[in-house]
Amino acid sequence: MSYxxxxxxxxESGEDQGGLGSGPRHDPALAGVTLSVKGIAQLMxxxxxxxxxxxxxxxxxxxxxxxxxxxxxQPMEKVFRVGRxxxxxxxxxxxxGHTMGDAQFEAxxxxxxxxxxSALPGRRVYLGLTRHPDIQLRGVCVPLGSDADGVLLNLxxxxxxxxxxxxxxxxxxxxxxTDLAMELLYLQEAKAAVLGELRGLTxxxxxxxxxxxxxxxxxxxxxxANRRAFDFALGRSVxxxxxxxxxxxxAHLDLDHFKAVNDTLGHAAGDFILEQVSRIxxxxxxxxxxxxxxxxxxxxxxLRSPVDPGAIEAMTQRIIGRLERPVTxxxxxxxxxxxxxxxxxxxxxxxxxxxxxAMADAALYRSKSxxxxxxxxxxxxxxxx
Amino acid sequence: MxxxxxxxxxxxxxxxxxxxxxxxxxxETGLDxxxxxxxxxxxxxxxxxxxxxxxxxxxxxxxxxxxDLGAYLASVEGLRRLLRxxxxxxxxxxxxxxxxxxxxxxxxVDLELPELDLREDGGGHFSLVVSGKVPGWGAVxxxxxxxxxxxxxxxxxxxxxxxGREERIDVTLLEARYTDGRxxxxxxxxxxxxxx
Numbered sequence: 001m002s003y004x005x006x007x008x009x010x011x012e013s014g015e016d017q018g019g020l021g022s023g024p025r026h027d028p029a030l031a032g033v034t035l036s037v038k039g040i041a042q043l044m045x046x047x048x049x050x051x052x053x054x055x056x057x058x059x060x061x062x063x064x065x066x067x068x069x070x071x072x073x074q075p076m077e078k079v080f081r082v083g084r085x086x087x088x089x090x091x092x093x094x095x096x097g098h099t100m101g102d103a104q105f106e107a108x109x110x111x112x113x114x115x116x117x118s119a120l121p122g123r124r125v126y127l128g129l130t131r132h133p134d135i136q137l138r139g140v141c142v143p144l145g146s147d148a149d150g151v152l153l154n155l156x157x158x159x160x161x162x163x164x165x166x167x168x169x170x171x172x173x174x175x176x177x178t179d180l181a182m183e184l185l186y187l188q189e190a191k192a193a194v195l196g197e198l199r200g201l202t203x204x205x206x207x208x209x210x211x212x213x214x215x216x217x218x219x220x221x222x223x224x225a226n227r228r229a230f231d232f233a234l235g236r237s238v239x240x241x242x243x244x245x246x247x248x249x250x251a252h253l254d255l256d257h258f259k260a261v262n263d264t265l266g267h268a269a270g271d272f273i274l275e276q277v278s279r280i281x282x283x284x285x286x287x288x289x290x291x292x293x294x295x296x297x298x299x300x301x302x303l304r305s306p307v308d309p310g311a312i313e314a315m316t317q318r319i320i321g322r323l324e325r326p327v328t329x330x331x332x333x334x335x336x337x338x339x340x341x342x343x344x345x346x347x348x349x350x351x352x353x354x355x356x357x358a359m360a361d362a363a364l365y366r367s368k369s370x371x372x373x374x375x376x377x378x379x380x381x382x383x384x385x
Numbered sequence: 386m387x388x389x390x391x392x393x394x395x396x397x398x399x400x401x402x403x404x405x406x407x408x409x410x411x412x413e414t415g416l417d418x419x420x421x422x423x424x425x426x427x428x429x430x431x432x433x434x435x436x437x438x439x440x441x442x443x444x445x446x447x448x449x450x451x452x453d454l455g456a457y458l459a460s461v462e463g464l465r466r467l468l469r470x471x472x473x474x475x476x477x478x479x480x481x482x483x484x485x486x487x488x489x490x491x492x493x494v495d496l497e498l499p500e501l502d503l504r505e506d507g508g509g510h511f512s513l514v515v516s517g518k519v520p521g522w523g524a525v526x527x528x529x530x531x532x533x534x535x536x537x538x539x540x541x542x543x544x545x546x547x548x549g550r551e552e553r554i555d556v557t558l559l560e561a562r563y564t565d566g567r568x569x570x571x572x573x574x575x576x577x578x579x580x581x
Contacts, residue, residue, distance in 0.1 A: 166572035172473035183491070186470040189573055190492030193463050197389075197423040204422075 044154045045176055050076055051150040054115020062174040083126030083136060086117045112143055112151050135160045219293040221271060222278035230292035233302055238353050247346045248304045249312055252360040255297040256337040256372040269329045280322045284315055307344055316340040316375035339367035340375035347378060386432040387496050391421040397457040398439055413438035448524040455528025468533060469569045475539030476561045479511050509558035514551050523552025538566025
């Protein structure tokens with residue numbers, strides 16, 4: 001069995017029993033103790049012993065697995081990429097303390113010389129893996145006995161733990177029982193499961209919220225926006241105009257002869273007609289417009305695309321034309337029509353939703369008086385309102 | 386009761402006995418058939434009613450049903466993996482059992498599992514005293530330990546006893562590595578399993 005001599009003989013001062021609290025120049029060895037390489041590997045499966053020339057003497061069992069080959073005798077620069085914590089010999093000028101006066105200089109430990117490099121005992125040092133550039137090991141190094149014995153490093157995977165476990169197919173036995181690696185891996189997996197559940201819960205809640213929202217904002221029969229959704233959208237458009245946003249128009253549609261269909265052919269026919277109407281409105285309005293059913297046979301279009309009275313007129317005529325095409329329900333012909341009243345937001349100097357709707361209403365009334373099946377625009381002076 | 390436990394029972398009933406049985410249990414218990422959300426909390430009485438309803442519908446003693454639940458839990462891949470983090474072999478796994486509630490708390494601070502008091506009597510004899518808020522955890526643990534013995538490939542005799550005062554499980558480990566058991570890689574499988 002091979003051994004690593006852990007220290008020089010205890011200094012003479014007999015008072016110091018444990019070594020704790022002793023000064024930097026007074027660091028007693030474990031009295032008369034030698035540790036086997038196997039023992040050290042059990043404590044630190046990722047240990048690395050370097051000689052004073054920077055050559056690898058021994059490595060722990062897990063580190064050996066990671067390196068994938070026998071590296072004894074190789075210079076450390078061949079196997080590792082020297083990272084932070086190392087300085088070329090004579091370095092550490094950049095370390096805080098070294099530039100800040102003698103007192104702090106004193107507080108720094110003496111650098112350990114390892115081949116062409118120096119490292120500070122007890123401080124973090126980093127070594128990348130030459131063969132796996134994305135994995136960097138974090139460690140700490142301590143001197144072994146006299147200078148001639150070299151140094152002992154203990155390394156860990158740090159944040160690269162999961163990658164390393166996968167890459168090198170590590171198992172429970174590759175970690176010291178004191179290592180928290182297993183807890184970390186366990187936690188990572190448990191948290192991922194918990195997160196998955198939470199994500200699922202959030203998705204389900206979001207779907208339920210969206211469904212509840214749709215239910216509150218749409219007309220159950222036709223799927224068009226309901227009065228509530230219309231008022232909300234109108235309010236936003238009004239506020240938009242007040243803040244310099246685009247003008248818009250409202251077109252109030254009242255079906256003609258719908259009551260007759262309902263009364264003579266029944267509610268099923270009436271519902272059928274309403275579904276046809278909503279389909280026509282959906283098809284004839286443009287993206288950005290909103291079609292709402294606001295009463296039994298009453299609809300309002302919120303026209304938010306660029307407002308052009310000529311285009312609106314043409315659109316209402318197309319809609320009326322399609323409404324007037326007779327449809328057959330259970331073998332019987334249904335005939336309806338529709339009357340429009342349109343008001344433009346630009347017609348009001350002080351825009352108010354109520355007044356705009358009243359203007360559209362008045363225009364609709366004029367369409368009805370004029371014999372139905374037509375479209376009227378609110379007068380410019382808005383006196384009707 | 387933590388939703389995770391209730392949802393586990395729901396999944397157990399659904400996966401072991403079919404959707405129809407679960408729906409019948411849900412109706413008996415007064416639950417929506419959608420069931421539980423794993424990250425919410427529910428009244429303890431709901432859990433008890435659900436187990437009672439399932440035992441009655443399957444005409445199976447409550448304890449036997451709970452043992453099956455334990456075995457089922459150990460077969461759910463995500464959970465099996467978490468359990469396997471307990472130790473490299475069944476021996477280590479047994480010895481880490483009293484850390485199990487603590488481990489669960491690391492992942493879910495509000496998950497209340499029963500207290501597990503492990504005694505090692507030498508010669509491969511272990512006894513585990515299970516004390517939970519709800520009686521029956523002993524049966525669940527017995528089922529789980531049996532399934533995990535198979536998973537590790539260990540040969541063990543596991544007996545369970547409810548004296549009324551305490552629920553105790555006696556484990557006699559005859560051989561820790563009797564078969565190869567099921568494989569377990571420390572690294573998380575690359576392809577995530579879809580949540581149940």
